[in-house]
Amino acid sequence: MKLNTAFAIVLLGAASQLPSHSLASDGRLRVSYGTSIVAYSMKAMSAFEAETGRKIEPVREAGMGSDSIIIAVDLGNAELGVSGNSWENMQDLVKEKKLTIKNAAKIQHKPLGYDSVNVITFPGGPKELSKEQLKGIFTGKYTSWKQFGGNDVPIQIVLTHNTPSTQKTFSKEVLDGEDIFRKGARTASDYTEAAKIVADSLNAITFISPLTDSHGANKVKHPPVRKEVTAIYLGEPTEDMQKLMRAYTNVLAK
Secondary structure, eight states, X not given: OBOOHHHHHHOOSOGGGSOOOOOOSSSOEEEEEOGGXXXXXXXXXXXXXXXXXXOEEEOOOTTOOHXXXXXXXXXXXXXXXXXXXOHXXXXXHHHHHTOOOTTGGGEEEEXXXXXEOEEEESTTOOSBOOHHHHHHHHTTSOOBGGGGTXXXXXXXXXXXXXXXXXXXXXXXXXXXXXXXXXXXXXXXXXXXXXXXXXXXXXXXEEEEOTTSOOXXXXXXXXXXXXXXXXXXXXXXXXXXXXXXXXXXXXXXXX
């Protein structure tokens, strides 16, 4: 499936902001992947290397998002890009940032499966939360754990800094499109740090990947929240690229 032509026309001006990587000269497969799916990527790449004997060279910047992944593939820095985002959301994100895509007509995309989102709270927090309760917490309607039968302490929302696609999916699926209430929210660099903050707190809540160690935080039972994982590449995928995509699909299906 190809990149939307209209999408290509509106993208202006910032691809040069990403540094160019030297291409691997030892036969390694160059892969760019998003921050929200690091754990899945490690498993998929390990399975690929075990099957093929070919090594992978990760192509990553700090806080790698969907827009950066598209640019890495477009510039030829990565042969394959994998994002924890739907293709539709990826296009929207790049439009918002007005980025240049030189090879728009050649970019192909393929859904690989679904990641999910797990909600965790401080130890001793609610064992189960409904969609409406989660919506109330993350939109700021509920501000104290006393409203859930707990202690009269403020609800502390923790958000990861480099997972905008996950936050967008959570907003769409759980908050019915409303924005996450960010006033007073604490920021973590990644899922692991977010889990540690919540586990060490008396009032915090966040959402993380199911492959992230909760570090003793309370795992909340709640309605499933899924987000699509998408691969992108230029032209037709090579045999090895197809093998790696199948490895992702297998990991995501478990």
